[in-house]
Amino acid sequence: MDTEARQTERDRSSASHDGTEEGSRFACSPRSPRWLPGVSGLSGLSWGRVGLLGLACGVFALLLSNFVVQPFLIPSGSMEPTLQVGDRVLVNKVAYRFGTAPERGDVVVFDGTGSFVQEPTGENPVTGLLHGAAAALGLAEPAETDFVKRVVGVGGDRVVCCDKGGRVEVNGRAVDERYLYAGDAPSSVPFDIVVPRGTLWVMGDHRSNSRDSRDHLGDPGGGMVPVDKVIGRADWIGWPLGRWAALEPTEAFQGVRGPGDAEPTGAGADYGDAAAPGDEAAPGDEETPGGMETPVPGGVHG
Structure with missing residues (x-):
């Protein structure tokens, strides 16, 4: 029993001197650098990481809004x-x-x-x-x-x-x-x-x-x-x-013919430029579906 007790004491003493005890691995050393005035090294490191994360998120949001999706x-x-x-x-x-x-x-x-x-x-x-x-x-x-x-x-x-x-x-x-x-x-x-x-x-x-x-x-x-x-x-x-x-696409323009749409052959069928007056689709003509198809924060005018 005495031998076991002495061995336990030696283990603790050894751990306290060589710093290998698990608890001491996570303890803040008095010599830890202070990243911010009045803040311990660990706390300063945390605030630094938060700042870097915030900066990274801000840059990502700017890139996203400039090139992909932007709120208005x-x-x-x-x-x-x-x-x-x-x-x-x-x-x-x-x-x-x-x-x-x-x-x-x-x-x-x-x-x-x-x-x-x-x-x-x-x-x-x-x-x-x-x-x-x-x-x-x-x-x-x-x-x-x-x-x-x-x-x-x-x-x-x-x-x-x-x-x-x-x-x-x-x-x-x-x-x-x-x-x-x-x-x-x-x-x-x-x-x-x-x-x-x-x-x-x-x-x-x-x-x-x-x-x-x-x-x-x-x-x-x-x-x-x-x-x-x-x-x-x-x-x-x-x-x-x-x-x-x-915002679902509207079907309002489905029956509209125009540039790039399939057109019937014959006189007056060329819509390469603007349609001329009177170039209207007659009732019963076969149709081809056409046309594929307002400030406050980040807003737009009406």
Whole structure:
């Protein structure tokens, strides 16, 4: 018994001197470096790791919002009922980067500089950089030039309003716009335009509460939005949680023929440029499905 007790004491003494006891391996040494004033080495290391993790997450979020998906907050009712005031939409920024282009019916976010608004005046570059980073994360108001609208006409389309039934026509085909705000007319302003190649004709779903292509007919560019100014396609409503949903493609433009769609042969069938007046599909003609198909934190104008 005595031998066993002495052996136990020797073991403890040895452990305390050579530092190999398991408990001592995790003890903070008095000589541990202090990473922050008044903070022990272990605590300082923890705060350092937290800071690095936060920085890494911030960089990742910026890269994600700049190149893949960016949140935008809707501040006005110009896209009701599809998008409500306070909705935060997630914009797919790679939707049009691999050979695809905006299609009729798409809800897009775009930079309206040169089409909807004049070139902005110069600002402090540092302030602009910080604001841009915060807006990209959905933490600040966006640039005054960002808008969200629905694509109604693409390059080569002839868009007219209104037909005898009060509807918008695209390439002679009336569009049943079921997404419009209840009680709204398709347009109180008549127009008959041909969309130039490489541009879009866009309109809000709440037509009586939307400043869109119609309001810029007399401006340079005629209200058309260059395709290369499109930031991305609004694919999801991410906030509030009760509004979480994917923005489903509309079928309103299914019967519209246009550039790139299969066309019947014969005179008047060439839609390579804009459709000429009177080139309307006659009742009973076989149809080929066409057209593939508003600031607050990170928001866009209506």
